[in-house]
Amino acid sequence: MVLNRRCVGKSFQTPPARKKRYTGFRIVNARITPASRLMPKSEQLPVDAATLEEWDRAPYPLRVRGRVQHYSWGSTDAIPELIGQANPKHEPFAELWLGAHPDLPAHVTIGSGEIALNRLTEAAGPVLLGERAFEQFDGVFPFLMKILSAAKPLSIQAHPNTEQAESGFARENHAGLDLDDPQRNYKDDKHKPELISAIEDFYALRGFRPLDELGRTVHNMPELSDLVPDGTLTHDRMVELYVELMQLPQLEVNRRLIPLMQRLRTANENREFGKADPEYWAIRADDEFSRDDDKDRGLFSVFFLNLVHLRPGQAIYLPAGEPHSYLEGTGVEIMANSNNVLRGGLTPKRVDVEELLSVLTFEFGKPTVLELERDRRSGTRARYVTPALEFELSRVQLNSGERDVAGGTRGVELGIVLDGKLKIDSRDGSNLDLERGQSFLIPYGIPYVMSARETATVFVGSVPS
Structure with missing residues (x-):
């Protein structure tokens, strides 16, 4: 070329x-x-x-x-x-x-x-x-x-x-x-x-909770119960309710959230909330983002979205229009090559509620937690299966002295060593010695061998083949 x-x-x-x-x-x-x-x-x-x-x-x-x-x-x-x-x-x-x-x-x-x-x-x-x-x-x-x-x-x-x-x-x-x-x-x-x-315990909000669960939650909150008087929600009414809350004038946001957060803080003194409770994250977010007696409207979403606890090795996939927030923890993230983020609260960055609402898909239900699936092309690789066309994420685990052999049929690969030491040898005799925290790039169609000098864990992003 x-x-x-x-x-x-x-x-x-x-x-x-x-x-x-x-x-x-x-x-x-x-x-x-x-x-x-x-x-x-x-x-x-x-x-x-x-x-x-x-x-x-x-x-x-x-x-x-x-x-x-x-x-x-x-x-x-x-x-x-x-x-x-x-x-x-x-x-x-x-x-x-x-x-x-x-x-x-x-x-x-x-x-x-x-x-x-x-x-x-x-x-x-x-x-x-x-x-x-x-x-x-x-x-x-x-x-x-x-x-x-x-x-x-x-x-x-x-x-x-x-x-x-x-x-x-x-x-x-x-x-x-x-x-x-x-x-x-x-x-x-x-x-x-x-x-x-x-790669450690990771907490996130992901997608709207099931309708029946949301209806009960909102009905049982004195500060919001008038919005769901009978405790039931249809899909259309739920969409209207979320849009209404996110578009409230600040005085009305305060009128509902100030007593709600005061009640949660009192309850927390009597029975301390844990990370499995939405209330725990609401208090943390309130401490971080509410200012001068103005409550952050993003707090509503803490109660409307599913709270997810990922253990090491578990993952969640987020398609377009899925509301979410990462709350705490460390992980390997992969995405299409974009930096487009539309925000609705809990941030000092630009918030554009109208634009956020315009892209939401408003699907309700329990989120799917992904587990690694063995890659049939390799005995040392496992991958997450998603519908994404741009990326696939795999994990390679090697014991000391073990090898991962990659043929020349794979697309471009980008990897990072999370633990251990290894060597990458390619067909032309070039090699890379890598250890924890170091990264590498494999061009399209290049056969290579990954050899562990000590027990190693590597995450590899690639284009699905």
């Missing part, structure tokens, strides 16, 4: 304050990634054109350096301990991004230099992804993988489907909003189905 030279050499240095950016081959005006979130110029070692052309002709596995998002809800220890980075200021490390989203792309090492994964995809996408995936996903790396570690509840949120994302992104572009404008809802034109796999 002909290498895209605009992505190599000097052009890979920190760009000017504004440029044209390609998004799915459509050009939009966009502000570049803030310089504070890029490597300092003195540390950047660009991949020269000759080295990249050589890799393009004969691709091999690459070492990956993830990038950290320091959102306020992040824990201060899990990710630093994983990647071996000191955190003397106890800064929140919320997410370790392993992907090519332009908001914070990972860097990959080729030769003695580094290149951002989105730039590598632009320069050598058919080789990296394979021709079929390159065409299917419009030349964009199809998934984003993360380590997520929450010490505090995340926002009540949902993600749009493709049609909604394309429409919202175009609308905000037409309005002249920069990509980093705080009034923006849509960072790109992609949908964002996602999956999170717990």
Whole structure:
């Protein structure tokens, strides 16, 4: 193939304050990634054109350096301990991004230099992804993988489907909003189905509770019982009720939530709530997000959504329009390559209740908890089965001395070592020595062998084959 030279050499240095950016081959005006979130110029070692052309002709596995998002809800220890980075200021490390989203792309090492994964995809996408995936996903790396570690509840949120994302992104572009404008809802034109796999006890809200359960809950809450006088709810009435509560004027939100939270706090003094109780999370969220006697309307959702406790190895899948919030814990997350989040409360970030309500699917029932299923192609791999076209998440577990042999039929793979030490050998004789917290990228169609030097656990994101 002909290498895209605009992505190599000097052009890979920190760009000017504004440029044209390609998004799915459509050009939009966009502000570049803030310089504070890029490597300092003195540390950047660009991949020269000759080295990249050589890799393009004969691709091999690459070492990956993830990038950290320091959102306020992040824990201060899990990710630093994983990647071996000191955190003397106890800064929140919320997410370790392993992907090519332009908001914070990972860097990959080729030769003695580094290149951002989105730039590598632009320069050598058919080789990296394979021709079929390159065409299917419009030349964009199809998934984003993360380590997520929450010490505090995340926002009540949902993600749009493709049609909604394309429409919202175009609308905000037409309005002249920069990509980093705080009034923006849509960072790109992609949908964002996602999956999170717990690597420790993980708590989340996911989807609306069953109608009969919701009816009883609301009827038994003195502050809300007038809304469901007979304790029963139809689907349509439940939708109307949730929309009504989320759109209440702030004075009415306070009128209902102030006495509710006072009652819960009194009850908590007599019988302390635990993490299996919605009341526990409501009190924690109230402490974190309510301000100046104004209650956060996101508290209503704590009682309307299913509370899920994931044990290590369990996962939940979130399609478009599914309301959710991650409450506490650390997990491996994988999603379509998007950063579109519509929020309805419990956050200092932008809240747009109307836009959130417009994308919700309003399905009611118990959530499905996913378990790993053995991959028939490998005796050492297990995977989560979802309907997502962009991604699949697998876990590889190897005892010391054990090997995982991957044939050349797999799509592009992005992995992270959670425990242990291992070596990756590919057909051309290249190899990577990896240990806990380190990541790697396997281009499309490259056979390789993963050998454990000590008992190892690896999570691998890939395009479903």
